[in-house]
Amino acid sequence: MPTRRKILAGGAMGLAMAATGPRLAWAQAESDKRLLLLVQRGAADGLSLAAPLGDPGLATHRAQWIDDYDAAPRLDSMFALHPALADTGRLYADGDALVVHAVATSYRERSHFDAQNLLESGGRKPFERKDGFLNRLLGLVGSSAPPAIALASAMPLALRGDQPASTYAPGNLPEASEALLERIPGLYAGDPQLARMWEQAQEANALRDASDIRNLGQAREAGQLAGRMLADPAGARVVMLDLPGWDSHAGQVRMLGNRYKGLDTLVSAFRSEIGEVWDDTLVVVVTEFGRTVAINGTNGTDHGTGGAALLLGGAVRGGRVVSDWPGLAPSQLYEGRDLMPTMALEAVLAGALSDHFALDAERTLRELFPGRAAQPVGGLIG
Amino acid sequence: MTPTAIALNRFGLGYRRGDDLPLDPRADLKAQVAAFDPAPPELGNRALDGEELRRTVEDIFAYRDMRRSTSDTEEREEMQRLRARSNRETYAGDVARRARVAIESNTPFMERMVHFWANHFAVSTDKTHLPLLAGPFEFAAIRLHVGGFFADLLRAAALHPAMLAYLDQSRSQGPDSKAARNRRRRGRPERGLNENLGREILELHTLGVDGGYAQEDVIELAKALTGWTVPGMPFTDPSEPQPNGANFYAFIHQPGVRRVMGRNYPDTGARQALAILDDLAAHPSTARFIATKLARHFAGDAPPSTLVDRLADAFLGSGGHLPTVYEALIDAPEAWQSGPVRYRQPWEWAVAVLRASEQSQLPERRFAMMMRDLGQQVWAPGSPAGWDDRDASWTGSTALLRRVEAAERIAASAKLDDTRALAEALFPGSLSRTTRQTIDWAESNEMAFALLMVSPEMLRR
Numbered sequence A: 001m002p003t004r005r006k007i008l009a010g011g012a013m014g015l016a017m018a019a020t021g022p023r024l025a026w027a028q029a030e031s032d033k034r035l036l037l038l039v040q041r042g043a044a045d046g047l048s049l050a051a052p053l054g055d056p057g058l059a060t061h062r063a064q065w066i067d068d069y070d071a072a073p074r075l076d077s078m079f080a081l082h083p084a085l086a087d088t089g090r091l092y093a094d095g096d097a098l099v100v101h102a103v104a105t106s107y108r109e110r111s112h113f114d115a116q117n118l119l120e121s122g123g124r125k126p127f128e129r130k131d132g133f134l135n136r137l138l139g140l141v142g143s144s145a146p147p148a149i150a151l152a153s154a155m156p157l158a159l160r161g162d163q164p165a166s167t168y169a170p171g172n173l174p175e176a177s178e179a180l181l182e183r184i185p186g187l188y189a190g191d192p193q194l195a196r197m198w199e200q201a202q203e204a205n206a207l208r209d210a211s212d213i214r215n216l217g218q219a220r221e222a223g224q225l226a227g228r229m230l231a232d233p234a235g236a237r238v239v240m241l242d243l244p245g246w247d248s249h250a251g252q253v254r255m256l257g258n259r260y261k262g263l264d265t266l267v268s269a270f271r272s273e274i275g276e277v278w279d280d281t282l283v284v285v286v287t288e289f290g291r292t293v294a295i296n297g298t299n300g301t302d303h304g305t306g307g308a309a310l311l312l313g314g315a316v317r318g319g320r321v322v323s324d325w326p327g328l329a330p331s332q333l334y335e336g337r338d339l340m341p342t343m344a345l346e347a348v349l350a351g352a353l354s355d356h357f358a359l360d361a362e363r364t365l366r367e368l369f370p371g372r373a374a375q376p377v378g379g380l381i382g
Numbered sequence B: 001m002t003p004t005a006i007a008l009n010r011f012g013l014g015y016r017r018g019d020d021l022p023l024d025p026r027a028d029l030k031a032q033v034a035a036f037d038p039a040p041p042e043l044g045n046r047a048l049d050g051e052e053l054r055r056t057v058e059d060i061f062a063y064r065d066m067r068r069s070t071s072d073t074e075e076r077e078e079m080q081r082l083r084a085r086s087n088r089e090t091y092a093g094d095v096a097r098r099a100r101v102a103i104e105s106n107t108p109f110m111e112r113m114v115h116f117w118a119n120h121f122a123v124s125t126d127k128t129h130l131p132l133l134a135g136p137f138e139f140a141a142i143r144l145h146v147g148g149f150f151a152d153l154l155r156a157a158a159l160h161p162a163m164l165a166y167l168d169q170s171r172s173q174g175p176d177s178k179a180a181r182n183r184r185r186r187g188r189p190e191r192g193l194n195e196n197l198g199r200e201i202l203e204l205h206t207l208g209v210d211g212g213y214a215q216e217d218v219i220e221l222a223k224a225l226t227g228w229t230v231p232g233m234p235f236t237d238p239s240e241p242q243p244n245g246a247n248f249y250a251f252i253h254q255p256g257v258r259r260v261m262g263r264n265y266p267d268t269g270a271r272q273a274l275a276i277l278d279d280l281a282a283h284p285s286t287a288r289f290i291a292t293k294l295a296r297h298f299a300g301d302a303p304p305s306t307l308v309d310r311l312a313d314a315f316l317g318s319g320g321h322l323p324t325v326y327e328a329l330i331d332a333p334e335a336w337q338s339g340p341v342r343y344r345q346p347w348e349w350a351v352a353v354l355r356a357s358e359q360s361q362l363p364e365r366r367f368a369m370m371m372r373d374l375g376q377q378v379w380a381p382g383s384p385a386g387w388d389d390r391d392a393s394w395t396g397s398t399a400l401l402r403r404v405e406a407a408e409r410i411a412a413s414a415k416l417d418d419t420r421a422l423a424e425a426l427f428p429g430s431l432s433r434t435t436r437q438t439i440d441w442a443e444s445n446e447m448a449f450a451l452l453m454v455s456p457e458m459l460r461r
Helices: A004-009 A011-020 A056-069 A086-093 A112-121 A133-141 A178-187 A192-205 A219-231 A253-280 A347-358 A361-368 B003-011 B023-036 B040-044 B051-068 B073-106 B108-120 B129-146 B152-158 B161-166 B176-187 B195-204 B215-225 B270-281 B284-299 B307-317 B323-333 B346-357 B365-373 B397-413 B420-425 B433-440 B443-455
Strands: A034-040 A050-052 A080-081 A097-104 A147-148 A238-243 A279-287 A307-310 A320-322 B256-262 B263-265
Touching: A004 B176, A004 B270, A011 A253, A034 A112, A034 A219, A034 A253, A050 A056, A050 A097, A080 A086, A080 A097, A086 A097, A086 A253, A086 A307, A097 A347, A112 A133, A133 A147, A133 A238, A133 A361, A178 A192, A178 B051, A178 B397, A178 B433, A178 B443, A192 B003, A192 B397, A219 A238, A219 A253, A238 A253, A253 A279, A279 B256, A307 A347, A320 B346, A347 A361, B003 B023, B003 B108, B023 B195, B023 B323, B040 B073, B040 B129, B040 B443, B051 B073, B051 B129, B051 B161, B073 B129, B073 B346, B073 B365, B108 B129, B108 B284, B108 B323, B108 B346, B129 B152, B129 B161, B152 B270, B195 B215, B195 B270, B215 B256, B215 B270, B256 B270, B263 B270, B284 B307, B346 B365, B346 B397, B346 B443, B365 B397, B397 B443, B433 B443
Parallel strands: A034 A238, A034 A279, A097 A320, A147 A238
Antiparallel strands: A050 A080, A097 A307, A279 A307, B256 B263
16 A cells, blocks of 8 residues: 555655555546635625725725725726735736626525525525535536545535545644554445545645645645645646635724735735646635625624625636626615625636536536526636 | 443543443433533633623733833734733633543533533634633633523623624624714714624524524614623723623613514613523524524434424423423434434544543643644634534544544553453444454554544544
8 A cells, every 4th residue: 555655755756646546536637727716704895805996985985994995906997906915916917817796696695604505505595405516516527527625624515525525734743653544444444434535535645745834824835735736737626725704894904904915925825836837727716795885883894795706817818807887876785785796606606617617608507506597607718 | 322322422522431331321411411510620710700701801901002002113022922822821721621621521411512502602712812711701601501591591602701802792882872972973983883793693692594583683683782892991981890791881882772573672771682682592493493403413414303393392391491401302212313423523532532541631732733633623613603513514534634643642642451441331332343353453552542543433423
């Protein structure tokens, strides 16, 4: 049985061997396309990600926050990117970043947990199905599904399902001895669930020695690890990573300033690590819903509806904001308080993912997000 | 699994080395409900009462203000470093206290309920000041009420200063309060309502997301809650100190009658929110929501509806008397299905391993770090919904590898004797041939112990 240490002995070849060795399910993928999915947990404020400075309503609702955008990267005559997103702004200028605005899933209530469940499962309603849209995408992409990995210690819902996928999170515990590791498969011989988990753990762990990464909470390290895993020709094709901490009920300016800085650092580290493969890469940044347009009583914003999503990567037809802008006048708001969603996030995802992986767009929407009325949004990729 | 194995592992926190096996598993569990000690000596002075808690919170803010008013940058940074270090040490100490109590407990079923309720009313240490408050929150607000009425647990947990800080209630102000009117008159920027706590009380603490409330109920509850905040707020107006360590400032309370879930509540100041909480605690949706969560914990991800009904009936019939609900659970045949129904979460797994290894002298920082590596950093679920109590959230492959690593490390320092005999005690009448053989063939006692700790029997309950 090839152990981690023997793999290591192969030196620089170790990683490639790990991913192509006979024990490993990671066959050469049929597609060269790469996907990184970043989920902003906690309902990120789309109006601060891309602020509609050209809409007079913004000054009405958010007067004390507007000055922050004086030196922010301008996206077009209407929008400016959050000032902490400097590197992302440069990608935008190079045509490698795109903002989709006033977008929401079909969910219209205000619970994080139901909304995240609906987004990740792709079900018609929360907790309706147990598998995730990203897992179903793997099934559509090839007869041998592209290797997918979640950088997390537990499998996020979006990647759960019939297609194989693994998890990886670095740890600080000492490595287990070979003698112990060798006996585990025997212990799980009669237990298919644990046997499969163990096999996946070994595969993902082969990557650990190739990395000096210790803490996924550090934006730079997380970006590097994602980039490294996707850059490797025999590595992963799909990587998912959570970005926690966007629920800005109080003190939003400072709180989100830190979050955007982290996101920018992550994107920047990912971009340098992935090298030329960037041209085949799509990065999707989504959140479960937006926030109230007005500032609440504690210099934050409360749970809302419409928000924004980011598409990055060499694969993106970027340098533009895609939006059917609804306006911020009181009568234009959803329930008098939220940004009105004018585009379905599911249609954006299905459009972008199907174009990226050369799939039929309508079938992709149907499989990933069944029961949605909207048409897939084309023209985001290429 | 035999009933004895179920009582030990599904209801309890695993066999503790040296214990006698219970003769009558159901009677033993019921006796645990009665014998539970809410304030074990191990917690020492960290189960802060109202006054101690008030002083602690005031100290936190006083230190922060002192730091902010220090003009010397280096000195300010040094103060920041000291605070961060003391946060880490206090947090790790509280985590170790929680673990020691669980490891040494004679009433492990009730300790499981403490962990269950602490997760139901989750706070998370990724928010400022919470590393200092998460331990005292559980040690007082949760522990003192797990053996009492849900309404008291709800008041204690939802209005505890840790929760008020965590869900931004501490800064929420009534839009027509005296404070707001003063600010308006002086042309100062307005402060106002924050609906975070109001929403999560309805969605996560009581009715549940499908429990029948609307956005208007969220706003109305948020208004009723204004005034409830942490001590040490910079108001010159007097506050009314509350027995739970919170302060109520009438100055920022939204005046007027509130209407929540179709009922009117006159403006009785601090008591207005309490009256609403009491009615929410007694609501049938709350009974159903709590019953479903409990049933999932003991009967699997998709629990039988008969069990949910049973528990909801016990909850409503007893006015939310939690021991009555626990008794109904113990008496329910659905909770005694013979196959394992749940995958153990990292916390319960670690506690079970330490109970089996007779170790309670934990290196504190290292234990807290280990829990992070295992995927369940204590009191840090990162969300007010707490850790997801469904198997699919825990069966990650890397997480299994971390358990193997942790098992080997713990085995190296465990006091071991006959692992084969230990295996029979851990899973009475329930050990598989494969596990028994794997242990038999292990090359050392340490390895046998590590293997037993990651065996299928140990990973599930």
